[in-house]
């Protein structure tokens with residue numbers, strides 16, 4: 189690095205394109221030379237975005253320069269953007285997932301060194317996510333993003349079982365039977381009392397210890413501080429099956445506009461888990477980006493995804509006009525975190541969602 193750049197090292201933000209290259213469960217890592225910034229650590233392939241160069245072009249160039257893999261025609265799905273201050277250097281990472289085709293993987297799977305002499309390694313996703321390969325601190329958020337599955341189930345409302353003498357028992361029996369093995373499930377029981385909902389969710393997690401639960405922070409009308417004050421609720425919040433807390437669009441905007449100021453409002457969002465947020469428009473995506481930046485700055489578990497909805501029309505919200513794939517795609521470009529499609533979708537639409545800029549699809553009927 190030239191001396192003139194060093195003088196501004198702490199203030200200048202370096203824009204970096206990062207490629208999470210994978211084939212099935214194999215992920216490509218490079219190893220940073222000891223003399224490099226964040227040296228002696230693994231990294232995803234990538235490098236600085238040149239002036240006048242977009243992130244995707246930079247990524248194609250860097251991948252070709254560093255590995256010889258031509259990803260010009262590969263589908264790139266944006267995962268998000270991370271601003272990280274290393275103290276000696278500030279970086280803004282624009283992170284994309286790049287899925288190789290079998291032929292590309294076969295051609296490059298035995299390469300031990302890249303074109304710049306750096307060591308390369310294909311690693312198993314499970315070991316990568318378990319932290320077996322030390323990466324720069326900014327990459328912690330990327331590993332959390334990569335936990336998101338391609339499909340997320342959302343539970344039926346209690347009213348769906350209204351014809352039963354004990355709707356909560358029927359809700360429990362149905363979901364216990366129908367959730368797929370190891371499913372991620374956003375558990376909504378907003379039409380039950382909070383204590384009843386929390387008891388039922390706890391029972392579901394006991395009966396199905398394989399599932400990963402996304403837990404609503406509130407019942408949608410009260411602040412998080414006012415609910416979950418029973419022992420059951422407190423135990424629920426820290427249950428090992430909880431993968432993320434969920435904030436609604438309204439809660440997100442409330443957080444942003446809080447009369448107490450953003451720091452106090454942020455304190456009302458529990459620190460312990462990653463967050464998933466619902467967004468319907470550019471305004472709420474901007475708020476989600478703001479929340480995500482704050483979580484990273486405060487070294488709290490990040491915002492791992494946003495539901496952007498409704499993509500298509502749904503039976504549950506027949507009066508809400510759907511965004512349609514094009515408008516949905518335009519919204520995904522604004523997000524600094526992975527986007528999950530919701531509204532009128534089925535698990536088989538994951539490839540279409542990826543083409544339009546999302547990483548996962550979610551829903552009720554087709555997912556249970």
Ligand SMILES: Nc1nc2c([nH]c(=O)n2[C@@H]2O[C@H](COP(=O)(O)OP(=O)(O)OP(=O)(O)O)[C@@H](O)[C@H]2O)c(=O)[nH]1
Nearest residue numbers: 189204206224225226231232233234235236279324326
């Ligand atoms: N390529 C890559 N860079 C990363 C990752 N995570 C991360 O924080 N970075 C940071 O992003 C910057 C990437 O810059 P770079 O690779 O083009 O440049 P460098 O600092 O290694 O070398 P240079 O300044 O001599 O060109 C570095 O500061 C690096 O620490 C990652 O996963 N891949």
